[in-house]
Amino acid sequence: MTSEPFYQTIAQLAAALDAKRLSSVDLTKAVIARTKAVEGRVHAFNSFDETDALAQASSSDARRAAGQARGALDGIPIGFKDVIAVTGQPLTASSKMLANFVSPYDATVTTKLKNAGAVVWGRLNMDEFAMGSSTENSANGPTSNPWDLTRVPGGSSGGSAAALAAGEAIATLGSDTGGSIRQPAALCGVVGLKPTYGLVSRFGLIAFASSLDQIGPFARTVEDAAIVLGAIAGYDERDSTSFQTEIPDYRVDLKQRQGPWKLGIPKEYFGEGLDPEIAAAVERTIAFYKGQGCEIKEVSLPHTQYCLDTYYVIATAEASSNLARYDGIRYGHRSQNASDIVDLYFKSRAEGFGAEVKRRIILGTYVLSSGYYDAYYLRAQKVRTLIRNDFLATFRDVDALITPTSPMPAFKIGEKADPLALYLCDIYTIGVNLAGLPGISVPCGFTKSGLPIGAQLIGQPFRESELLAIAHAYEQAHDWKNKFPAL
């Protein structure tokens, strides 16, 4: 247990703030100081605005002094993946294309967190336009894993995971299209939650694949994740895909809901390609639940082998369209070498986008092009139905599923040069996005070489309360949350 404020949980800090043992300004200063101390090695941020953060912290302190504190998040510095709009702050998606873009508006989650009193803190590094699993595809260079600076933090929300693991924020937001929250959470030893599709508004989230993207929290504990989720969840009239549903008090539910639960183990998630140390750690996790009286049941998700392909067709098709707006006309990088209007599109986009983004745009454009739509996109959407049905069928017998989050622990920066090899990082997380389900990665141990391991729990649509309670039960009985990287 550390006494450093930047390594404490929201729950602990909120209590300290309420008891006037700590001010938000002091907390924010501690986070800023920590960031300055480690950022040269971690490189989790694209940018941060100290003055703005301290001004927010000072407003929070004034509210609290006046007895008008807005809850657990008031005064807590929360980092944002650089893909979520904050008025007056840069919004770059780690792309040269948006290097100079300053958002004139707030994302809905930004508004909600501001309303909850949170200190909006910094713009976190990521794979460009959220395309990647290592945060190496960033125009600003890679982020390092705080547990081993020569390794990747995972991705695409690698900055969000690394910043939290390094004590550069108290919680962070990421976005998850195929595992971009859960996989880096696993690789950096923190909790990462991808909510049910439609639970959190996407308004103000730079779109990668609209039908898969979802914003979610990174936190030190499941309880902290529940606190942040409670603040950002809910129907938004500005997002047609957000869902009208009652938002429970996740934090209260977390403690009230007790097992035993019926947990499913999808056999397809424990096969070839899974690192044996990870397999062992997840087995131990399963054994824990069994020891708690949970019924453990092997289940099958027979279309699992098609998840990756289905994902790459749907995600790249949608991305090729979503990224068409980056043309250097109204904003963004505009080539200075264009001979005419048509050339302006070609050169601005060629200069503004990195290799992985270009690759995915090409693939997505191809699968939508004349004559291929039925064979690729339409077929992938049908297979998606089968994948979703697989999951829903298992939920007739079990409350949640347990799987590894990532088949491998953090790998070396530069190690995986082949796109297809990198795409395989997401094999356990992609199905959850395709099926629109909630998924959470919780720390469940370390490899012998000291790299964090995460277990993934997959829940039923809009039943985050239960998913969080299951994860919380495990977390309470283990001490992984009190281990911090040596930085």
Place this chain on the structure above:
Amino acid sequence: MSAPADLNIDHVATLARLALTPEEKAKFAQQIGDVLHHIEQLKKVDVSGVEPTAHAAPVFNVWADDVSKPGLSVEAALKNAPAQRDHMVVVPKVVE
């Protein structure tokens, strides 16, 4: 592995408005070819009678009432524009 014969990278890059160097074209053609080859296995799935899923939880008729709300000021609207004049975005001459 090589690209499927029908992946015309020039044509696709043109549709996507991406100027690619010859090196990029060669590399992408090979890499995307590998991915497409992998994706071929989707053709093995029996999807007869299966409805496509566009949204995980589809609902109908999500709309708003027709009320007008304030938008962006001209300054805010054009703040990020690479070139502007007379409150409009400047682009190279468009020949219609």
Place this chain on the structure above:
Amino acid sequence: MNYEAVIGLEVHVQVKTRSKIFTRVSTGYGYEPNTLTDPVVLALPGALPVMNKAALDAIIKAGLLLGCEIAPVCKWDRKQYFYPDSPKNYQISQYDQPICLGGTVEIELPGSARNVMGEHKKIPLTRIHLEEDVGKLNHGANDSLVDYNRAGTPLMEIVSDPAMHTAEEAYAYLTSLRATMIYGGISDCDMEKGQLRCDANISIRPVGETKLGVKVELKNLNSISYVRDGIAHEIKRQIGVLERGGIIVQETRDYDGMTGTSQSLRSKEMAHDYRYFPDPDLMPVKVDEAWKDKLRAECPELPFDKQRRFLADYQLPYTLTSALVWDHALADYFEAAAKLSGKPQATGNWIVNDLLRELGAAKLGLADSRVAPAHIAALVKLVDSGTVLTNAAKEIFVEMFATGDQPDAVAERKGLNAAPTDSNGLEQWCRDAIAANPKALAEFKSGKDSAINAFKGPIMKAAKGKANPKLVDETLRKLLASS
């Protein structure tokens, strides 16, 4: 060889809504550039579309008015192409599931004379779908300037079958379609403001041939008469090409209404592949019977139906109905006045001749008129009862138009009532007139009824033109019968 033209029209109609189709910033025309934008309109990173219910209501209503089949479910697709006026570089539109299918537009062709009804036809429609309008490019000498105010305005695309054969038919189609949209309150269809825009697909073929010829798309038909002139010009051009032994190439041509010429738009435009796919940011639309019923109840009677009713129920002459039915407000005005007066034709004449003339001269619209239907009805009654004479009534109308006063008050004030109204004075003038003309008296007595008219001149003279002719006639007959 004789050729037949085959014409299909693609008409874009802006739907009249307060806010844009996928975001709630205002729509509008004539505003300072880029003052009607928001993150959605500008396609800023992270912006998302949300459907405008009113735009859906409007297109369903349009479909009901035109007899279309309304799809029970429809969806939104992205039509992808890069162009500076299209902020997202895709347009949200409807590809394979348009909201309206089929339907017809009833047209009337010119009759043999102005006062003769022409032939009616029903031009079949292919489909109507909803999409978003694009921004506007202003071309300078060396560059172009983009204004996004128009971007995101709801736009209906109304596609006809290739079922018209003359420029007159196309003209009649557009006239009728425009009136229908205005009637339904769907659009103001002001072509100068770009609220209605028309492209024509034109081909020709030898008479008797059933296969379609090569089609040419004609763009920039910026007024209804340009549509007629442009199509007539294009038909003539194509026939000319064939007669000179040339071939028609499939192309897009730009019609210049000022010079009456067209020009090929052979831009270096790359081959289109719109890569349509369902927009994942929007949910599909389901239209149930209750929704349709509610809108059906709001649907007005269409102009041609109204005309048929005016001809049958009011026995109005054709020309009068043509002058009344195309303006919904004017037709309603007429019906209100006719109901009060009980004299439809006279009422119609006052409205079409006098009211429209005065409004035109004063550059006012019907809504600005101080003369209400009740004024017209009262005036018709005054004339009908002989209380005022036609000439006096014309004068009363002008005064009534200027002041808004009731016609009897105007007549009183200006001394325009037929006089005298007391029968004693009139009787004396009649006796005097009979006494002064024994020849006519004898003729009348011998059975020549028209001889009675000989007495009327002197009576009118004595009455200084203000005698009520009906009363004069009655009084004369009474006196003649007893003399």
